[in-house]
Structure formats: C-alpha cells, structure tokens
Amino acid sequence: MTDPSPIDIQKALGGIDYPVSKENLVKHAEGSGADSSVMETLNNLPDRQYxxxxDVNKEASK
Structure with missing residues (x-):
C-alpha cells in the first residue's frame, strides 16, 4: 500500500480543531470516510497532541 499524500491526510482532517489528540485525529478521519491508507498512517502516529x-504531516512522513 502506498503512503497517502499530505493533501489526502489533510482532506480527511478537514474542519478539525487544533490542538488535537491522536485519538481524535483518527476518529475525525474515520467519520469523514478516509481511505485505508490514510487511516493506517494516522493509526501509526505517536500517541500525543498535534x-x-x-505537525501531523511532519510526523506522518517519518
């Protein structure tokens, strides 16, 4: 599976208020119908506040 682009990640997170926890990033993306590559990337982020x-894109590209 290919890594999602930063644009794909941000589309999935559109409208979210920062700062935000990893848990809420994942919930928001799930609710917005993010594809599996975006969900996998977000689920693999460190458990911290963004x-x-x-900040999200920087961590996702590591």
Missing part, C-alpha cells in the same frame, strides 16, 4: 496540520 498542534497543527503541519
């Missing part, structure tokens, strides 16, 4: 979309 302060911005850039």
């Amino acid at each position: 302060d911005s979309p850039t």
